[in-house]
Amino acid sequence: MPRRIQVTRLPLVAAVLAVIAIAQLTASAQAPPGGSGGFWAHVREAYGLILELHRNHVDTTELTMRLDRALVLWDEGNRTAAIEQVQSVIAEAEALRSVEGQARLRVALYKYGVAAVFLSIAPLTYVLLPRVYITAWYRARRRWVVER
Amino acid sequence: MRLLDEEVFAVIMALVVVGSVLAAATVARQDYVAVYNASATPPRFEGYRSLGVVAEGFTAIGLLNEHCKIGEYPQVVFLGERLPLCIYLFNYEGEPLVMQVRFKIVANTTEMPTNTTPSPAPVLAEYTRALYHNQSALIHVRVPIEAPPSLVGGNVTLVFELWTLNPETGNWTYTGRWVHLHARLQVLPGAGG
Structure with missing residues (x-):
């Protein structure tokens, strides 16, 4: 008796499974990686990488402008180009992560190096100005003849 | 005017000290970023860019x-x-x-x-x-x-x-x-x- 019930329900189960499969396929077709959700996930990832680079003193002007271009393309309805653009931003940002440490060090050396040069002007002036002045004073009078 | 006169030299030094400290402080307050060419492998360093002083964003x-x-x-x-x-x-x-x-x-x-x-x-x-x-x-x-x-x-x-x-x-x-x-x-x- 239970066996007969299972057999009669088989078409129903098959139909339910078919509906679920169709729904899954439809959902995946509507939200592929290139869909709206996928695009915004890419934008978030790209923006996160850009900020990380920026906070480590890597210039991200170009990357930000390209991300902006991707957003404009998306608004214009050029979805494929927008996704390609934002993916290229992510790839380039990933490549730049390798120089984060170097950039931080370079910027610190540059910034405090320039500041140190400015600060050294005062002691250098104190030491060198009288010597330079005296040297110039003597050179200007090198051909003078002393008379009684 | 004698440059090495004590008073004249003191005035010159005062101006130089104030100027150099102001210049150093301005540089230290600024934010800088290093510019890299990302299309080169590995990314090539190309210089520095100043972001200015952002006291309040x-x-x-x-x-x-x-x-x-x-x-x-x-x-x-x-x-x-x-x-x-x-x-x-x-x-x-x-x-x-x-x-x-x-x-x-x-x-x-x-x-x-x-x-x-x-x-x-x-x-x-x-x-x-x-x-x-x-x-x-x-x-x-x-x-x-x-x-x-x-x-x-x-x-x-x-x-x-x-x-x-x-x-x-x-x-x-x-x-x-x-x-x-x-x-x-x-x-x-x-x-x-």
Whole structure:
């Protein structure tokens, strides 16, 4: 008796499974990686990488402008180009992560190096100005003849 | 004037000390970034770029007419039209920002946004841009004038709110800045009603 019930329900189960499969396929077709959700996930990832680079003193002007271009393309309805653009931003940002440490060090050396040069002007002036002045004073009078 | 006279030399030294300390402080206060050419492998260093001194960061939003100029704003808007306007955005936060302008139509003053809360009215359009520090953008928009027909003949307020993408949470955060335009809502000529 239970066996007969299972057999009669088989078409129903098959139909339910078919509906679920169709729904899954439809959902995946509507939200592929290139869909709206996928695009915004890419934008978030790209923006996160850009900020990380920026906070480590890597210039991200170009990357930000390209991300902006991707957003404009998306608004214009050029979805494929927008996704390609934002993916290229992510790839380039990933490549730049390798120089984060170097950039931080370079910027610190540059910034405090320039500041140190400015600060050294005062002691250098104190030491060198009288010597330079005296040297110039003597050179200007090198051909003078002393008379009684 | 004798340069090595004690008093003259003291004045010169005072000027030099003040000047050099000011210059050093200005350099130390500035933010710098290192510029790399990312298309080279490995990325090639190309120099430094100053971001200036960002004592207090801010963002700005402005509403301009369809020619991106101040003034001559539309006083009447038509139900169902796409109204051409221009939005100005500026980022001076010291870092790149992803900024979003959300357009809403408000019929009631209680629905207006405040410095802390956005308007509860539904979002009718969004415009998103990414701006680097100290960069501005002009966005030509055609905003949809969608409102209940019961509002026709009355005043409505077109509200543009500024939101930014929060990198920590991945959510949009209201900046507390908005611009708005009061206009009379009419039916498009020839559309009946």
